[in-house]
Amino acid sequence: MRAIILDSDDHYRITERDEPAPGPGEVAVRVAYAGIQWGDTMVRDGHFPVPRPFVPGFEASGHIVAVGAGVDGDRVGEAVTALATGGAWAEVAVVPAALALPIGDLPLRTAAGFGWGTPTAYDLVHTAARLRQGDSVLVHAAAGGVGGLAAQFARLAGAGRVVGVAGGARRAEYAAAGAFDRIVHREAFPAALGDERFDVVLDSVGGRTRQEGLRLLAPHGRLVAYGGLDAREPVPVDAGDLLMTGRSLVTYNSDLLSRTHPDRLGDSARRALDLLTRGRIRIDITAEYDPAELDVAVRRLSDGTTLGKSVLRVAGRL
Template identity: 35%
Template structure:
């Protein structure tokens, strides 16, 4: 089968198309024949070495497709079932092995493309707005990169539960998109002082929670946007990692909290995984969240996909199609 592999860390040019043997599922595993593969920023972090992985490596964890073979003891699925996962073993390939308890059934009415585009980003949103900080109706929330993959889903989810969303984007075209998604206030972070605008919008109070996937470039503005005892949810490094800082800064900012959550700790058991995925699929099926697949790339064009992602040229979700 075809796969994308990198043997050294570096830029998108280290991604190489190769041919490898199709794996055979072991006990408790399923072989999933991919029909769509989700592209996420975490793969760029692994490729550059920011998140170390064992080399050589086939990137990717999110994919959707059809169960082609079952390992010993698997009863959760049968051959031919449509499944999605965020835990594939090397998803940038035509097929991958997945632990059966790390895959979820794709319900009728949800396409494999939408499943591959929404699972990781949607469950991340579910975990962060329901469990990291249970956002309540009427609360005002700051969302950075509001028209990115997670940002689009998060903005719509927050609006569905009655929150007021302050969105940051990098251009007027993206500002229009954020408003169409339901954002109540939009800040052009390249042109405006984010913290000053947040304070103006909130009459000086700041926000109780801010979701920041950008990292280094937005860290200071996010910190200065929080209300007393506010929570900074840092979950990405699109502009680079946040530099070290003294914990005393949290005290000086108003007894603030900062967390660096990752989805894996919110879907530890099969029951947690099924519940989270079910809530995501329900939001999509109900029409409360629309999934925009902004761009698709052939599997062999993974390098172009990473270039587009890192240049912030993408809107919504990005997919590789085998």
């Protein structure tokens, strides 16, 4: 089969590789579209060390063409959205059966955009933050795929107010068209919020932003840390201080969850997918790339040019 590799010089190339076979509890998916996500920038930049050459790609859509031991053979031919630990930028990818979700009549392009971001956003709201009716929510990286989806899930869960933080005028304008009540420019954070306090803060940034987020929590508020874009600055936390006000610092790691409890991640993904197929949420796919454009696609995501979700067309292009 043909696959895209990330080589030792940090460039993507198309090459021939052996077609992978599914092991126990796995399925092989013939890929139609693949998602492009933040993990791809982390791998390219060496933050997730993997042996090179490496076949990237962590999310895909397509049809199951083979199943491993313990998987129902009737799944062959099923259209799915799939979460992978790599290898999705290829004609065929192998993924855990529990993380290959049937999509029914959902377009394959949209299903590729579902990716890790949608179940992550669902879990941030429902599992980690345990959002309650009427809660006020602050979402960092509001113009990103996860941030925009988290705002939609918060709305559906009954949030009373959803405020987003976005960097730059272009990203703030994009986020403002989503499910937020207000967008604050990152340059004006936190001063622009004044005395406002939040029941839930969703933070993928870390550093000073996380420290300010803890300060902005209302009594019994929950800050969910699910990333560290600004990991250079440590965030000291006084458990005694949190205890006195009932505030909590919670973490969420979807990659770890996929390896320790894939059934839990799969359950959240199915719930999120149901909301998508019923039109209760939307995924904003703003760019579609050919394999030859991957260097540009990943660079645009890394430097903040990308708004919404980008996908890679695999079928017929490799």
